[in-house]
Amino acid sequence: MTRPDPSPLAFVPFVSVANMMRLVNATGTESFISELAGYIEEDFRRWPDFDKTPRLASHSRDGVIELMPTADAENYGFKYVNGHPKNTREGYQTVTAFGVLASVATGYPILLSEMTVLTALRTAATSALVGRYLAPKGAQVMAMIGNGAQCEFQALAFRALCGIDRLRLYDTDPAATQKARRNLAARGFTVVICKSAQEAVEGAEIITTCTADKQYATILTDNMVGSGQHINAIGGDCPGKTELHPDILRRAEIFVEYPEQTRIEGEIQQLAPDHPVTELWRVIRGEAPGRSSAEQITLFDSVGFAIEDFSALRYIHAKIGGTDFCEPLDMLADPDDPRDLFGMLERAR
Template identity: 70%
Template sequence: MTQPSDKALVPFVSVDHMMQLIHRIGMDDMLRGLADYIEADFRRWELFDKTPRVASHSDVGVIELMPTSDGEAYGFKYVNGHPKNTAEGLQTVTAFGLLADVASGYPVLLTEMTILTAMRTAATSAMVARHLAPKGADTMAMIGNGAQSEFQTLAMKAICGLKSVRLYDTDPAATAKCAANLAGHGLTVVPCATPEEAIEGAQILTTCTADKQYATILTDNMVGAGVHINAIGGDCPGKTELAPAILHRSDIFVEFPPQTRIEGEIQQLAPDHPVTELWQVISGTAPGRTSDRQITLFDSVGFAIEDFSALRYVRDALKTHPLYHPLDLLADPDDPRDLFGMVQRAAP
């Protein structure tokens, strides 16, 4: 046995640690904290090293690496997408992520990101809605009541002051699950039998369904003037949720155009259809909502910088809440040139 030095030990946040961290900080406070970190990184968007995700496709799914860097820290997320997994009792999406120090190249954090991705996706949606939703919006239609639905709803409550959520899913069991999970969180929760019922009186329309096909969750006649659409589920080639006519009536806001044009709702539109980059709205260099009757649409696909913000948040949160194991990940010989000697001296 050799004793690794501090530099060789990387803090690892397990799934169990992440759940403890959420309860220690509080779900609402953590969603708000994540939104603040994400917003701060959107404000300094231009300085990031940006690249579309690096995807490895197969017949049944995709495995992706999503790296980015702000010049001081480097982060990446590993994430898979396998829609058929659910039928086998597995998660469609699992993820983990890593943060490293650019100056030394040494990793400084390894963490589960299945739960953290759900949190950052919801925090991003709510941060964007804070900028784009009509003033006083307090009712949301939540269409698609799967794994992301409760996080979306609670983020809208914590960050935008949501008071009421109207739930709809093609599977009533999913709606029942979502309603049960949201009970006791200070929201009016209204299960609905149809999508038309769900959107009654809602100023925010969130779509988050999982089918990998060109689906039409919202049709044109369902969407009235003045709403904000938060479209989460269209996030890969061939997977969309909105009728093209809605897109043509909306002002469309995106994270990173080269990625969204391939993966988002706007894959249904011409490649030069005008869109606004969210970082420009958030940093004040492009208009967001300009009228009460305007339809704003956040075509969310999820971008590496949001994961980077989430990794930064967790790294900082561990200073107050040390919920991690030190992981013996990096070989650290006393003499950097003597890796072989280190191995040799470990002989039993």
């Protein structure tokens, strides 16, 4: 039973923030997002194969900490993620995250990864994937209300998947807009800075809202949204935190990830619990219509679901095999004899 070296089973590949950034940059951000969207689309197509549960949230005065698990027959994955809007005032981030992919057969983790960067990429990849099914054909202009950490990722994703290359930016904080303009102009976008949300949405085929205040906010009012627009609502993602006036919701065809979770956390927390919504996986499988006319207002009430993180972890796991974008982490005990954990401890003396 003696092994010359600790078995590979004892080690879990770990993707640090530095390695994630290396991997994204080596792949190219837009290619990375496109490939990741492919994994997400694949998993949406086999949606019924997953164990699904609303995320397990622990709320406190200043924020929330969540665990988001899901599993198919082969893999189990979960993400740890926090949301603390006040954090930025003290130089912390609003959202940090990490995740684990494991083998269902043995229960052993097979990947530990940073997910702060990866969540930003998967959120954008999901939005743009959904945009490909719901946005008006030939869309070129996107309004972006809220120019924080998620903004540039959304822009790159919508260019990679939907062909958007003109952006209209607005944020209550002009410094955030300047930051986004700088980053996006350097990436070849045509950027218009707007003085209000009202101005930003003019002439836009797609409206992306990604603000961060933890409150009922009204980023968009009913009069601001015109026929044929697609709304990509990112920021309303926990109880008591919404971005859209309920009148918009009543005029729009609403698409959601997992209704059980979205009714608690999304824009539709403002509506009756039986208000009709369409599950995106049905649209992607061709079992439900997406956009059905040029005049229709479509709304993706995005809250983020565990399966998207699972897809992201699965993608990273496939990418890092045989590369140096990860390092082995001594996270699992591996006694010579599995029943002799104590002997392993004694021999380490």
